[in-house]
Amino acid sequence: MSAALPGAGAAVLRPAPVLGIVVPCYNEEEVLPELARRLDEILDGLIAEGRIAPSSHVTFVDDGSRDRTWALIASFHAQSPRWRGVKLSRNRGHQNALMAGLSSAGGDAVISVDADLQDDPAAIGRMVDAYREGAEIVFGVRSARRTDTAFKRLTAQGYYRFLAALGVEIVHDHADYRLLSRRALDALHRYRESNLFLRALIPQLGFKTAVVTYERSSRFAGESKYPLRRMLSLAFEGVTSFSTRPLRLIMVLGSVVSVISVLLGIWALLAELVFHVTVPGWASTVVPIYFICGLQTFCLGVVGEYVGKIYLEAKQRPRFLIEEELAPAEERRAG
Template identity: 30%
Template sequence: MNRKITLIIPVYRSAKFLHKTLEAVDNQKKESGWDLEVVLVEDGSPDNSFEVVQDLAKIYPYIKGIKLSRNFGHQIAVKTGLHYATGDYIAIIDDDLQDPPSLLPRFFEQLDSGYEVAYGIRRKRKESRLKKLAYTGFYRLLDTISETKIPLDSGDFCVMTKNVKDKMLTLNEQNPYLRGIRAWVGFKQIGLEYDRSGRIEGESGYSLKKLIKIAKDGIFSFSSLPLQIISILGNIGLLISILFSLFTIIRYFTNEIEVAGYTTIIIIILFFNSILLISLGIIGEYIYRIYNEVRNRPYTIIEKTVNI
């Protein structure tokens, strides 16, 4: 059965090399005989990426172009693309060919065999050792604390059926962590290992600040452990208070109380104030996210489109 394929590609700072990505997509389209649409979501890029998208849409008529009014972030860009995907099978890939289109036929075979989602598991990745260590640590931390089983070392690179895409879009979250949402909706899923390539050109649009935001979205959206930590810190503080109170009472009755004790008092004050501020910070993070959802703002603003 010939199924329509949709490729969702978020676009950011890729004006110089986006044509190479589309060439690779078109070559795979011809080789596999896809009935294809490509949704390019330009996420407020500071270069002329959307002009390139417009030019490419003249060459490849199956392109749909979307320009967001500002930079809303990778996850929002992908979610926007999901809303405009009309294919029976939907794939999410990056614009830098780190997840090349040539891998997709192997993933689509899994959907043909009955799976609803096939996601990529990164066996190797062309990044610095520090960055790889941070990714590895984060994925294992999230796996430990999350109430939802999120596959280790899996990114947004995946293929899914229209059914799963529709179910994911019912979760209208302001700060979506899509690989977590993909795992949360369930259905029959399989992970496929692959070696992630280096970027064809340029530098990643993921700054440290953006990576930290995605990490926070994953942790606070799929785990209540930070709130449980507050209770643990409170219990530790209570235990220390009781022990120190007993110590002080014993010293009082044994006439060992001296004027000295300034250092001890300062240490105790700093300790409990630190616990208090950490607890307020964690609670504030959850309250901010609740506030974000209650405001019910649109999660993105579209400035202009091509072929839509």
């Protein structure tokens, strides 16, 4: 159910919006036909009920796919102007592909959803209702993770708690299934950083929000485009893009190690001068050296990650380049 908005019962509903749906795709030829069928049914139903305008549409973003993804998108567009496409010049990653779609899609409100059908498309109608009641941003939140492995559930829950501990504002169990009003989209486009982590960036916009819950399903077909390596990369991106606490923790950790080193030095002096006891062997010398060297290397790596982000931001390279776009000429936008 959608979260109740303050005063929503007495408020006048917004007019039925022109709804844009953005779907980032990477090698999704096995899923696209079924996804298009379901989205077609949902849009037809919402239009018939007068909840969205007839000119509502879907924009697929091909993020450098190597299969027939773009050919399928082109065939959908040839059948109906409802289906639009954006082909990036090369693979730029999920977050940049999503941003390309949000920059290209028209409409009064835009919903982003992944292509794998794990995020229930039936929640689109409830998101639209929350928007018409006054919400500028509607978060799709997973009510259950029954299809996830125990490892994935455990790491996901731990990651959300870890981000919260670092002071990163993020909606628990929310990925990239959300509705943004045109007002929220215009505000989002003012953020120009290259290191995108939209799950934490969107809550910073403010505005009135609502939540729609849904059950996460199994992937309809194909393989996950987020293996462990990419999940870890996205997780690290979220930490280093929105929190400087790791740098402060390094300072604290360095101070603790320094105190321990001083205490060990005092103990060594007392053992020699007072108790006349010496500890033979190399462990007391080699182990602290290896420990401190490893700690220094780790800390330099964290600092280097932040310096690297400064380097990438300073170059101000475009986040994506559009190779081809299938949309009405008056709505095409530069990448």
